[in-house]
Amino acid sequence: MMQVEPWLVLSFAATIFFIGLTGVFIRRNILVLLMCIELMLNAVNLTFVVFSRQLDSLAGQMSVFFIMTVAAAEAAVGLGLVIALFRTLRTVDTDQIQLLKE
Amino acid sequence: MAWLDNHLLTAVVFLPLLWALVGLLVPGGDKSAGARKAWTLLGSFATFGLSFLLYDRFQAGGAEFQLMEKAPWIEAMGISYSLGVDGISLWLMLLTTFLTPIVILASFTAVEERQKEYYFLLLALETAMLGAFVATDVFLFYVFWEAMLIPMYFLVGIWGGKDRIYAAMKFFLYTLVGSLLMLVAIFYLAYQHKLQFGTYSTALVDLYNLRLPGEGWLSVQAILFLAFSLAFAIKVPLFPLHTWLPDAHVQAPTAGSVILAGVLLKMGGYGFIRLAFPLFPQAVAQYQVAFMILAAIAIVYGAWVATVQPDIKKLVAYSSVSHMGYVVLGLFSLNAIGATGAIYQMLNHGISTGGLFLLVGMIYERRHTREIKDFGGITKVMPLFAVAFMIVTLSSVALPGTNGFVGEFLILLGAWKTSPGLAAISALGVIFGAVYMLWMFQRVMFGPLDKEENKKLKDLSFREVLVLLPLIVAIFAMGVAPNFFFRKMESSVDSFLRRAQRAAVVTPVAANTIEGKN
Amino acid sequence: METANHLIRPEFLSLGADQIHALMPYFVAFAGCLVTLLLSVIRSVNPKWPVLLGTVATCVAASVLSIEQIREPSLSLFNGMMVSDSFSAFFNTVFLATAGMTALASFRYLDRERLQHTEYYVLLLFSALGMMLMTSALDLIVVFIALEIMSLAVYVLVGFRRADRRSNEAAMKYFILGSAASAVFLYGSALLYGATGSLNLREILAVLQSHPEGMSPIFTLGSWLVLLGFLFKVASVPFHMWMPDVYEGAPVPVTGFMTTGLKAAAFATLVRLFLALGFGKAVASTLQQHVHDILWVVAVLTMLVGNVVALTQTNLKRMLAYSSIAHTGYLLVGLLAGGGSDQGFSAVVMYLTVYAIMNLGAFVVLSVLAEQGDTGLNLHDLSGLARRRPWIAFALAVFLFSMAGIPPTAGFAAKYLVFYSAIQAGEIWLVVLGVLCSAISVYYYLRVMVYMYMKEPVGSAAPSRVSFWAASVVAAMVVLTLQVGILPARLVHAAKKAVTSL
């Protein structure tokens, strides 16, 4: 079995996390933004798993389950909000959502 | 009565506020104005009466702080509700309780709208002012000090003149900025007490014992002193921090101006006496000359600028800058003569400038203008007014026999003992004071009565005479018998000086002697 | 499988009587959530009254239970994942009271705005429950879950005005940025876990203390990201951008709830995290110094930006949003000072309580003043308010003076305590900047006073009636603001008590 270096996976997770984060500030579509957030959460999950494995501790892996659950709830709420928003604004483009400013 | 015996100060301080709160129950808006006026006036008289009890109980030469009250307040931080009165605050309190009924009486016709709030605020303001004079805990002092701003802010902002909002804002912010830095210094002091004595305390008598490094221009003492001084100098106001005053004075309603000049400005001087000097003696010695120079500038500058004012009220406001410069000069002379003179001048200024504002208010009510050029020859139609105006003017120019002379004479003499040169410069105020006052008087009261509007002016009413009479009596009484006032002041001035002159030998004597005396 | 054994301990499975007692507020609150949720689906009668009553009853009952617990000793719960101590009990009281008051004060507002959906109350209760759990959590994952319980409920509440574009927009912004921040927090947790092998705050601290030579960079990064998640929630500069928009877009009572409950919860948790990560307590290291530096700058920026931008605002709601940022700044000063002063974090606790009181009051007043669709909250709409509605104007004046920190109001006492402890901690410059910023703040608070008291009334719109409940909430807050301002000793004492249990 091939041994994967933990730091490699961690770096990978970190990269994904930052891709997600960067996505939040460059993408305009709200649905994509939701996905970016999922991306960040999953990067965290990956990190937890790696640490869990490395530390030989179950707590990390258990956390992943909680996070996944919460992420699901979050997505549900997020999508609900997107729908509500779309109903009133007829758009999911964040550039169009700038009523509140300054 | 037993309660009153032990809590006389609390009673005097909070009576006006309580009275005002009850007064809120007087129903209706401006319809029941008569009842409201009567009630408020009665309250201010009651306070005045009660303060006489205070005068009676206070023993000249007794303990430094008398009629003390102390109750724990915020124990966690060593803050206590502690009150005490000494010979200096005694008179300032009496000045406050004396002026309040006068301004209330003077407001009867001047204020016609929103009387409920107006009279409430006046009495609330009285409580805050009295509180600041008797607080012997810095936290408590600060609370009263700041609380004063609120009623004054509304008095200026609601019942003031055309630019009232600008003036109210300026007044509030100017004074606040100064006092906030004082607050920081208070924190520091309180913390130092904890460090040096192991307990929390913000009581003055405890803080007096602090030993703070005082060498050099930017020592701890000096910085703290400057922080305190900023607050007080703004309040006094000392050149160049005076520019809020003309605006606030001019825009404020008459009562506001009187209280502002009569009592609020005294807070600055009082703050120097109660806090800045005794807490930071070395810094005081260090900055003595600097402050005396500023005071001398204030005296001359205020007088000069007053000369060219087209608005009577503004002229009086600048005259306040000049007069209060004397106070600072006297205090920083650091000798008994100067200090006594300064304290006396604070009382004088309350009476005479208060009187001037009342008089200006009276003609403003009649003519709705304060521009000097709109007047002329008023003596002809308002001879009684002219008499009163003349007397108050003379008090303002410090004619011997009036109160103003005693103050200025002692201050200049005291200052001369410390620095003849600065005293001589300051004494120029004697000349310029006469210049601006008499010139204004001449343009308003003398000359031909050539304006149509002025020909029908009514002379003082009986109520207005009642307003002015106590002030005029006070002007002469204080001019002829200052000793009556000095008597209860003397030992307090001594202990003030003793503390303020600790610069040379820093010995922790204060607290022991106070308790020892009791 | 030692770790598994380690996890499954007998006390985890059984709850002792004292633990049940300690958990009662949570149980009651949770039960309240469920009951009101069930009540709201009843179709036969209009559920608004029962739900309101249920909500208020829940809040009252739970907060009464919490108040009692302030005096009780700390108790570790659920295998150390939670703790019931004075600190959490104190804040539970604050959250529950805030939620209850908000519910009461919203009732007529919702009627007027045609938003009377019972989910509103349920969501309030849920978010309160989330706050309670969050402040008592000792495990980062529990913190996260509680945070999400709270946040998800609040996201929905912010967007509660479904038909309103601004409300939707606010909710969306809040949701996106909030989720991102949660993710950042979570990532930080993961890194901490990696660095210390534990997600338990006490254990993390223990690890930290056993390594006086310093921790790995991963720890540093993790702890900062964890803190950052909460710095976002409390809206400190530069993580504050969401706040004005959200505050403006949300329905007024929700904004009130957010500025009070949510901010208190986030700060309370921040205090716990702060302590757990070794800041504040005497664990000196370069890391401490660096985080201190960053927080110092953040605090100053927060005070400054909050205040100067508030100066330029003409909408009251948005102005209060910026002022809320400024208050975050003062709280950060307290946080920075917490470790170095004898007052500890009690100043922060005190300030949060006072801020909750005055802000709740202010927002209830705003909800009364607001016209259909949360309009009519511009400054000039307040012109002559003192003539039209003297008591409302008076109440708002009291709250604003308190926010400005003018004695004799609670705000002054709180600010005094915060700055005083900062001086003790040696943060003199921070205090000087702080008081100067608060001088700036006075200007915009006073400007409201100018409109209310010194300008002539405009228009002649008949004032809407104030509901009895909203009025009593406002009255209570006015009384509290003045009472705490004049006699702050008890609250100071309680706050001290709360932090000693940490």
Add this chain to the structure above:
Amino acid sequence: MISLIPLFPLIGFLINGTWYALGQSRPGARKASAGLTGGIATLAIFASFLVSLQLFLQLHGMPEDGRVIEQMMFSWMKVGDFNLQMGFRLDSLNTLFTLVITGVGTLIHLYSVGYMGHDETPGKFFSYLNLFCFAMLMLVLGSSLPILFLGWEGVGLCSYLLIGYWYADTEKASAGKKAFIANRVGDLGFLLGMFLIYTTFGTLDFAQLKEVVMAGGHGALPHGVALGTITTICVLLFVGCTGKSAQIPLFVWLPDAMAGPTPVSALIHAATMVTSGIYMVTRLNFLYSLSPDALGLVAGIGAATALFAATIALVQTDIKKVLAYSTVSQLGYMFLGCGVGAYTAGVFHVITHAFFKALLFLGAGSVIHGMHEEQNILKMGGLRSRMPRTFLVFAIGWLAICGIPPFSGFFSKDEILWTAFSSPHGSTVLWAVGAVTAVMTAFYMTRLFSLTFLGQPRFQEAHGHDDHHGHGHGHGHGIHVHESPWIMVAPLGVLAVLSAAGGFMGVPHLSWLEHWLEPVVGAHHGIAEGVSPSLEWVLMGVSVVGAVVGITFALKLYSNLKNAEKLAQSGSGLHKLLVNKWYVDELYEAIFVKPIHALSKGLWKGFDVAVIDRFVVGFGRISQATGQAVRTIQTGSIQVYAFVLGLGLVATVGYLIYGLAR
């Protein structure tokens, strides 16, 4: 007992003042008559004259060394070791002043009853007049400098009030203000002098001060006090004198002060108030005598003023202005006397001057009254026959001031001239200046006299005898000149007698006055080395001849006005300079008033408003502008928000990593 002296006028003031203010002042209220109010006032001052007389006699009966009556009433100000008693001390010096003040005062009060008979507000006038007497008596009776100062400023106030008595005339009101302010300038010096005395000697009480100063023995400096200090004190106090006694450079107010009613000019601006400077210098002679420099200054200023004012008086056409400049000039004389150490001579001249100048002023008042408020002497003439009684008394005054023996002026003036020459502090120059002044005095007084009373009338006379309608509308219809009523003439008579005979109290070598004043000013100082006593007679002769020459020349010149005009034209530049009073007012206006006014305005607009306020408001503006700037970041775009968040994250993390790496 002493306190009664000022008390009576004070009571008179209070009665008249309160009555006027409360009862008569309202527009349209009935005014009390001059007879009644004047009666009260006259009684008050007369009572005080009686007390003064009685006290004088009491003093007279006491042994020479102990001629002091003291009355300490209460402590005025007591601060630490500074204890100021409110008290009076009467000795041989001020008893003379009280007699003059109350005596001449009574006469002038009496005269005023007639003079102010048609005034609108006699109650006010008499209350002021009484108040003045009160203050003046406080001034001379006070036992210490501050009390003297109390009176000093008090008389200044009354002077202000009375000069501006007809306040509706802006010019008159301005004159009052000018007087007050010029006096204030002097008072500044006085105040500082007092302070220096207190810090040097530790007391302000005259008796104690004298004791301290004389402790070192006669003529020696007190221990530990530098001569410079004493000189400074004396100069500072003398600055006060230049204000009050109208000396260079502060004399400018006195001529303007003639705006007041004529009795006021007589009482305040001739007989009493303006001499208080001499009183003070004499009172403090023990100090002045220690400092030759100070004495020199006093004498020099006195002589210069005497000459300077006399030159202006030469060409004035307003009857009162001439008298005013003559007063300034005579006051200069008195200072000249004091300045050469001849305090007695100074005081002597104060007294005789009080008599004859009061007489002249009141006479002038009578003329003005008779001429219906005409004051220009060029429009008079020939009044001799129309106002015979006034003519007679005025003539006596004229001769007295010219220094014709045996009228009083001769004795006092001569003594001053002689001492100016002979005293150790004196010099020929001082004498010469005095002598020239004397000639000029004789000239301009004769000019005045001649133009007023002699020759032919230069005004249109009205016919008919409507005494009652005459007042106020003389112009256009011609003037009906009438002699003044007895109530005015009678006091003139008394003063005329005093002017004629008053000099005999100080006849050279037999001087009662000198002896009487010895306890205060010390024995006669003798004469300087190298001056022959016999010169006294020579100089006396010279001065009399000078006076006669002056008189004759003037009589001759002004018998025909055309000659005089020709003379004026021949020296038109000088004439113009003199008519315009050497342009001193204009000079002061240009170097003090205008620059300070401009500066004040500049400071107000340029510093208060432009600098301080701009700074304060600017702070607010900067905050606001920063707010606006920061606000623009808040674009409303989620991306921007997230970006800022990310930026914060990266920056902080970066700082941490950088910090750890270091």
